[in-house]
Amino acid sequence: MKNISIRNSIQEPPGYLVGPPTERPSNNIPKCFAGNWMPAPLIPNCPSGLEYLTQIDQLLVHQKVELLEAFIGFETKNKYHIKNSMGQKIFNAIEGNMACCGPVRPFNMKITDNEEQEVINIYRPLKCQLCCFPCCLQSVQVTASGIVCGYIEQTWSLCKPKFNVCDSSGETVLRIKGPFCTCSFWGDVEFQVLSRDRDTQVGRITKQWSGLARELFTDADHFGISFPMDLNVNIKAVLLGACFLIDFMYFETKQ
Template identity: 60%
Template sequence: MSYPPPGGQHPGPYPTPYNGQYPPMPPGQGYGTPPPPGYGPPPGYGPPPQGYPPGQYPPPGQYPPPGHYGPPPVINQPMGPGPGGAPGGWMNMPQGQVNCPPGLEYLTMIDQLLVHQKVELLEALTGFETKNKFTVKNSLGQKVYYAVEDSDCLTRNCCGPIRPFDMNILDNYKNEVIHLHRPLACDSCCFPCCLQSIEVSAPPGTVVGSVEQEWSIFCPSFAIKNPSGETVLRIEGPFCTFSICGDVEFKIMSADGNTQVGKISKQWSGLIREMFTDTDYFGITFPMDLDVRMKAVMLGACFLIDAMFFEKSRNKEEDSPGML
C-alpha cells in the first residue's frame, strides 16, 4: 500500500491532513482579532527577542540598536596625488583575502610590479655609496611598497655589489610587511659553495622563500625556493648582463625549466642616468594566480639581481658575463 493513500485520506488512526482552514468553534467563542502593528504578540507566542523587556520590540530597520562597537575597519588605503600631480598615490588594499600574510594583500590582484630606485644626489656627485631606496608600483603607477636598504657605511663602500644587507619593505603606513636578508657571499664561479642568496620573510620573522644562485659558467641562474627548500621556479639570465641602450631580461621559468612564466627586466633609463648613477628601473611580471608568497620572493630576486649586476661600480669593472 502506497503512502499517502489515494484521495488524501489516512485509514485507521491517521489524522486528516490540515486543509488550511480552522475548525469550527462553539457558539460565542472565536479566535479573536490579531493585535495591531507595533505591539508585542499576545501571551503564549513565546519569549520576546533577547535583550529587550517583555512586550517591546526594536523599531523596524534598527536591529540590533545602534551602539559603539569601536572604530570601523580600514577598507581603502589613503589616496594621494600621483607623479606629476596625476590621480594615483597609494594602491587600495584588496579586501576579503584569506590565508594571506598581512601586507601581501596588495599582491593578490597584481601580475606586474615596477621598481624605481630613488636618485641620491650625494652619490651621483661624489660617488659615495649611500643606502638604496626604491618605490614599488603597480602597472597603473600606484604605489604598492617603499623599500629601504639597511646596511652600514663600511660594507657599502668596501664590499660594493657583493655587500650584505637587509631590505625593509614598507606599506604606506610605514609598517614593515616584507624583510629581505642578503648575507655576504662570493659571486664567482670559482667558489660554487659560497654563492649569492637572499632570504624573504613576510611578515618579518616568517620565512616564505629564498633566492639562491646556481653555479654556472656562461649565463646566470637562480633557484626560487619555498620555505621547505623545494625549487618552485627558476630564473635564467642572459649571456651579457651589461645594459647597452636596451632592456636586460631575466626569464622566470617553471621548476623544470621548460616553460617561461614571467620575467624580471632591467629597463633602460636613459644615457645620462645609466652613465653617472646606479639608479635603475625594473619591471617584474608573473602569473596573476601565483601564490603571493612567491610574488614576494620575486621582488626579493629583483633586488638581488640589481645588487649583483647593475650597481655602478660593477658596471665600471666590465667583468666578463661568465663571472657568475
C-alpha cells in the same frame, strides 16, 4: 622553448594557488611613473601585508636617484618605490643596514606599506662573489611578518646567471635564467622566470633601460617583474627578493 599555456604545460608546483586559468603576463612591462597608493584589498587568510600582491601580475621597482652618489660617487643606502602597472605605489623599500663592501655587501631590505609598517624583509648574507667558484654562490631569504616566504639560491653556471626560486621548505618551484651579457647601456636586460622543469617561461624580471646619462652616471635602476596572477603571494614576494639580488649583483655599479 615552448610557448604554450602555463597551466596546460605543467602541474601546479608547490607555491601556486589553485584558481581559474589566467593569461600569460604581457610582454610589454610599463615603465615606472608617478601615482598614488594602491587601495589595500581585503583578502581573508592572506599573510599580513601581502594582500596587494593577490591583485597584480606585474611590479615596477624604481630606485631613487641619490644626488650624493651621482655627484661624488659616495655609496648610500638604496631606496626604492614599488608600484603596480597603473603606477600606484604599493610599497617603499630601503636598505636597512649598510656595510662598506660595495655591491657584494650584505643587506636587510625593509619593504614597508603606506603606514610605514614593515611587511616584507629581504636578507642577503655576506659572501664573496666569484662566478667561477661554487662556494661563492649568492642567496637571499624573504620573510613576511617574521614568517619565511622562501629563498632565492644562485646555481653555478659558467656563462649565464641562473637562480632557483624556492618555497619556505627550500623546494625549488621556479627557476630564473639571465642573458650571457648583462650590460644595460643600450637596452633592457631580461631575466626569464621559468617553470621548475625549465620548459615554459612564466614571467620575467627586466632591468629597464633608463637613458644613457642615467646609465653612465648613476646606479639607480628601474625594474619590471611579471608573473602569473594566480601565483602564490609568498612566491611573488620571493621574486621581488630576486629582483633586488639581481640589481646588487649585476647593476649596482656604473657599467
